[in-house]
Structure formats: structure tokens, C-alpha cells
Amino acid sequence: AQRVTQPEKLLSVFKGAPVELKCNYSYSGSPELFWYVQYSRQRLQLLLRHISRESIKGFTADLNKGETSFHLKKPFAQEEDSAMYYCAFKGWGGSQGNLIFGKGTKLSVKP
Amino acid sequence: GAVVSQHPSRVICKSGTSVKIECRSLDFQATTMFWYRQFPKQSLMLMATSNEGSKATYEQGVEKDKFLINHASLTLSTLTVTSAHPEDSSFYICSAPGGAGTGTSGGGETQYFGPGTRLLVL
Numbered sequence: 001a002q003r004v005t006q007p008e009k010l011l012s013v014f015k016g017a018p019v020e021l022k023c024n025y026s027y028s029g030s031p032e033l034f035w036y037v038q039y040s041r042q043r044l045q046l047l048l049r050h051i052s053r054e055s056i057k058g059f060t061a062d063l064n065k066g067e068t069s070f071h072l073k074k075p076f077a078q079e080e081d082s083a084m085y086y087c088a089f090k091g092w093g094g095s096q097g098n099l100i101f102g103k104g105t106k107l108s109v110k111p
Numbered sequence: 112g113a114v115v116s117q118h119p120s121r122v123i124c125k126s127g128t129s130v131k132i133e134c135r136s137l138d139f140q141a142t143t144m145f146w147y148r149q150f151p152k153q154s155l156m157l158m159a160t161s162n163e164g165s166k167a168t169y170e171q172g173v174e175k176d177k178f179l180i181n182h183a184s185l186t187l188s189t190l191t192v193t194s195a196h197p198e199d200s201s202f203y204i205c206s207a208p209g210g211a212g213t214g215t216s217g218g219g220e221t222q223y224f225g226p227g228t229r230l231l232v233l
Contacts, residue, residue: 036224042226043224044206098160099145099155099157099206100157101147101154101156102154103154104154
């Protein structure tokens with residue numbers, strides 16, 4: 001079954017500390033993975049996608065097929081990074097193109 | 112950039128009534144839209160895929176007759192919760208993909224999300 005797992009419900013770090021939000025997926029083929037972010041009182045928005053290999057707001061995520069992981073990292077967290085982060089997987093089959101979301105990790109960056 | 116709006120943002124209704132939620136793509140066309148629901152402290156769960164000009168595709172376990180979806184135009188999809196009950200209380204979110212032919216700058220894998228509609232059934 002296609003599944004995305006985010007093991008941490010809450011991650012709390014101090015400003016300037018490194019951050020890693022974990023994401024593991026289960027899929028036998030070549031996955032398309034994304035990270036979405038939801039700031040307080042705002043809508044979900046795309047943070048980054050693995051095919052772009054980009055760095056957005058200092059965040060990067062590398063697809064590791066061997067470990068079936070797509071962890072989100074930032075070397076120095078900022079207070080404005082506090083938000084809900086969702087790892088998402090593009091599903092195929094009956095609902096082609098839809099996203100399958102993990103349960104999300106709440107990142108709290110303390111001053 | 113591409114924006115998806117939802118209306119209403121919040122609705123409270125009595126048990127047994129029907130509630131319609133609108134999802135609109137602003138400044139771009141969406142032949143497909145996705146409807147999700149999110150229970151407190153849980154992830155987004157796909158309910159159905161709305162297809163312009165054809166029937167919606169429902170996920171397993173989602174009642175078609177309860178959650179009516181109409182994708183009447185390239186910019187509007189509606190979700191009607193019929194005979195709502197307290198267990199239908201949830202946060203409903205729609206999204207529309209970008210990509211070729213939509214008029215957006217994002218690729219087909221980019222999803223633009225609405226702000227969500229919070230439904231409370233008393």
C-alpha cells in the first residue's frame with residue numbers, strides 16, 4: 001500500500017539549531033514526493049518537491065530510495081519556520097494525480 | 112500566482128440539513144480538483160477527485176450519495192454534504208493541480224490548496 005509516515009507529531013528546537021523532519025514512504029515504484037507547509041491560519045502551500053532538487057527558505061530534502069525516506073532539513077532554524085509540515089506522496093491508480101499525506105509534524109522554533 | 116478559494120470558510124448547521132461548499136480556481140482553469148477532509152490532529156485524507164464534465168471519482172469508503180460533487184465549470188467544483196450528521200463535522204479542503212493547459216506557472220505536480228471549510232454539525 002502507498003503510505004507516508006511522519007513519525008514525529010511535534011518537533012521543538014531552539015532558534016539557530018539544525019532541524020530534520022522525518023518522512024518515510026512505502027511504494028514499490030519511482031515516487032514523487034513533496035513537502036507542504038501550513039503556517040498558522042494560512043492554507044497549505046508547497047514547500048518543495050524532490051524532482052526540483054531545490055532549496056526553499058533554507059530547507060532541503062533528499063530522496064533516499066534505499067531508505068525510502070525524504071527527510072526535510074534546515075541547518076539553522078528560524079522562528080518563522082514554526083508551522084505544520086506535511087510530507088506528501090503522489091498517488092497513482094484510481095485517483096491519478098492525488099496526493100497522499102503524512103499526518104504532519106508540528107515544528108516549533110523557540111527563541 | 113494561482114489561488115484557490117473556498118466558500119464558506121466556516122459553517123454550522125443542524126443535523127439533517129445539507130451543506131454546499133464551493134471551491135473555485137482563480138485566474139486558472141482546473142479540469143480536476145481534489146476534495147480532502149481532515150479530522151483534528153489527523154492527516155488530510157482524499158475523499159474524491161472532481162472531474163469537469165464527468166462524474167467524480169470517490170475513494171474507497173466515501174459515500175457517493177452523501178458527498179455529492181459537481182464540477183460544473185473549469186473554475187468551480189462544489190461538494191454538498193447531504194443530510195449532515197455530527198460525525199461529518201470536519202475540515203474540508205480542496206485543491207487543484209497546476210500544469211500544462213491550466214495557465215499556471217507550476218508544473219502538473221503542483222497542487223494549489225484552498226483555505227479550507229470548517230463544518231460543524233450540531
